[in-house]
Amino acid sequence: MTASPTPNPRLPLTGLRVVEFTHMVMGPTCGQVLADLGAEVIKVEPIHGDRTRHLLGSGAGFFPMFNRGKKSIAIDLHRPEGAAVARRLATTADVVAENFKPGTMQKYGLDYASLSAQNPRVIYVSCKGFLPGPYEHRTALDEVVQMMGGLAYMTGRPGDPLRAGTSVNDIMGGMFGAIGALGALIQRGITGKGQEVQSALFENNVFLVGQHMLQYAITGQPAAPMPDRISAWAVYDVFTVKDDEQIFLAAVSDAQWKTFCQVLCFEDLLADARLADNNARVRLRPELMPILRERLAQRSAQELAALFEGAGLPYAPIRKPEELYDDPHLLATGGLAEVTLTDGDCAGQRARTTLLPFTMDGQRLGAGAQPPHMGQDTGEVLSALGYSAEDIAALKAAHAVA
Numbered sequence: 001m002t003a004s005p006t007p008n009p010r011l012p013l014t015g016l017r018v019v020e021f022t023h024m025v026m027g028p029t030c031g032q033v034l035a036d037l038g039a040e041v042i043k044v045e046p047i048h049g050d051r052t053r054h055l056l057g058s059g060a061g062f063f064p065m066f067n068r069g070k071k072s073i074a075i076d077l078h079r080p081e082g083a084a085v086a087r088r089l090a091t092t093a094d095v096v097a098e099n100f101k102p103g104t105m106q107k108y109g110l111d112y113a114s115l116s117a118q119n120p121r122v123i124y125v126s127c128k129g130f131l132p133g134p135y136e137h138r139t140a141l142d143e144v145v146q147m148m149g150g151l152a153y154m155t156g157r158p159g160d161p162l163r164a165g166t167s168v169n170d171i172m173g174g175m176f177g178a179i180g181a182l183g184a185l186i187q188r189g190i191t192g193k194g195q196e197v198q199s200a201l202f203e204n205n206v207f208l209v210g211q212h213m214l215q216y217a218i219t220g221q222p223a224a225p226m227p228d229r230i231s232a233w234a235v236y237d238v239f240t241v242k243d244d245e246q247i248f249l250a251a252v253s254d255a256q257w258k259t260f261c262q263v264l265c266f267e268d269l270l271a272d273a274r275l276a277d278n279n280a281r282v283r284l285r286p287e288l289m290p291i292l293r294e295r296l297a298q299r300s301a302q303e304l305a306a307l308f309e310g311a312g313l314p315y316a317p318i319r320k321p322e323e324l325y326d327d328p329h330l331l332a333t334g335g336l337a338e339v340t341l342t343d344g345d346c347a348g349q350r351a352r353t354t355l356l357p358f359t360m361d362g363q364r365l366g367a368g369a370q371p372p373h374m375g376q377d378t379g380e381v382l383s384a385l386g387y388s389a390e391d392i393a394a395l396k397a398a399h400a401v402a
Helices: 026-036 062-066 080-090 112-118 142-148 151-155 168-191 201-208 210-219 254-263 267-271 278-283 285-296 301-311 321-326 328-333 378-384 389-397
Strands: 017-021 040-045 070-074 095-098 123-128 196-200 235-240 246-251 315-317 336-340 350-354
Touching (some): 017 026, 017 080, 026 040, 026 062, 026 070, 026 095, 026 168, 040 080, 062 350, 070 378, 080 112, 080 389, 095 168, 142 151, 142 168, 142 201, 168 196, 168 201, 196 201, 201 210, 235 285, 246 254, 246 301, 254 267, 254 278, 254 301, 301 315, 321 328, 378 389
Parallel strands (some): 017 040, 095 123
Antiparallel strands (some): 235 246
């Protein structure tokens, strides 16, 4: 059994217990945020382990990314003895998190009504596909809510809806669950009572496209997909430059346009009275952009990056995710932390993962404990609940825990 990390007294949730019945991305993200903030997070896994431990392809990073800093106990909820262990554990929690279909937790006596009857202080976070309403019994995926929630329409080209390039709703839905839990903890400190918090993929997606909904409400014009949109700024584009490299360049104010023209020696464009203000330049984009693309194609991405860096203008190289392992800013600021992989062909190997994107008291929070092996903390957790060694052995023999 892997030794548990010593709690960091500087972290705000030190001493708080979270018991999570979660899988895939959304629910585990909620628990991982709370773990990084110092909570003891006990992950309840199926008797054969979380399915994301063995996913391939785009799911290969799910488990180590969203389950670091947690303990693991394996329980078979389908067995009465296993469900009884889970209920006993859940009654010790400050926060219970789950992301199963509506009605699943109730079957095992692990729903909010059942647990709050025994522990009125419990905060119960349900991460769902939809908040209660007409859609609540639908099966939801990140892709499903992106399609029905306007995000895929806004991301792809007209007639070609495209999902965003990461699990945006799963991750943010879990984050909003954690935000709700933190708010409920503050309120519990005032009232002494817990409450149920619900976060949902669909509503998260709608929050993300809310700016486009309001654009329509205010202007009467539907928002166009991002690749086909009318830009608010004259220069806000990816340019193909020398040796077919690409770079994003922008000038989003009249002052930046002046600097843009000066550093690139485009005196003729700066002197053109028709391009004097941003809105005029936006209207003339069909004429302006071919000129800029032709001229910039002669420059290298490295040269342009140096010019824009020196002038304080917005720019960005076009990077692939794997290239971020060598990003000088992330390396200099401690934005990556090593974890030990627990499963599959890479078990035992080290890999770097990303951290929560904020500091507290000037410090990154770190990755906490390593991602857990399946059931590595079962004995420790059950002993703390009052189970004897004989009890634990009997539960394992009955395949109720592992």
